[in-house]
Amino acid sequence: MFQKESPLPAAVLWDMDGTLVDTEPYWMRAETELVASYGGVWTHDDCMLLVGSGLWNSASILQARGVDMDADAIVQWLTDRVQEQLAEHGVPWRPGSRELLAELKDAGIPTALVTMSVKRMARQIVELIDFPAFDLIVAGDMVANSKPHPEPYLTAAATLGVDPTHCIAIEDSTPGVASAVAAGTITIAVPHQIDLPESAAYTRWSTLDGRTIDHVTALYRERLAHVELELLPDFLPDPAQPSVVGPITTRMQ
Secondary structure (H helix, E strand, O other), X not given: OOOOOOXXXXXXXXXXXXXXXXXXXXXXXXXXHXXXXXXXXXXXXXXXHHOOOOHXXXXXXXXXXXXXXXXXXXXXXXXXXXXXXXXXXOOOEOXXXXXXXXXXXXXXXXXXXXXXXXXXXXXXXXXXXXXXXXXXXEOHHHOOOOOOOXXXXXXXXXXXXXXXXXXXXXXXXXXXXXHHHHOOOEEEEOOOOOOOOOOOOOEEOOOOOOOOHHHHHHHXXXXXXXXXXXHHHHHOOOXXXXXXXXXXXXXXX
């Protein structure tokens, strides 16, 4: 007998920058200022190269553009500058993100913040939220491999004690979506700075505005049902082989 699945996802795993909060302009300003301080020029297209990337990967690109600092110092400088802007302006929520997060928490669904920003910045964001939003933080300085590697999402699921295939992940960038999909999660892509095409590997929502827990649970049940249908032939007998349990029949009650 198969165990009945819960109608709710085991957890919802949130990306931070660009998904939960609109901090990308803060990062872009910080990058531009840093490159300019070394006499370089940092364009909007350059900024797009770093969206969703791990901070230490970003640091190596900035070094190649003339920033004469070691990678750890670059990460610290950028993070400090973004945190200054957060302290000045508060949490810049993405449309619909706060409402959906609050609804999930009210329903008792575990949540994790899975970000490639460092832990101290993630904590600052969480502390500025006016309700207990997250059970767990997985940050860029807490994993060996940054997105698009699956480690951040696998770490979040393992720490929460849940199966990643029963988790919803919400992402906005190409590296983030790749990480969540590779970890086996049911992934929702919500494009922000960079467009993401339709794909069978994830579900694309143009915005979280107006999305509710009903939309999330409906997607969860739909994806699980799809997986069960794909696995169903493995449980059916080969018609060319003799059956030891008799024919499969259906009965209308």
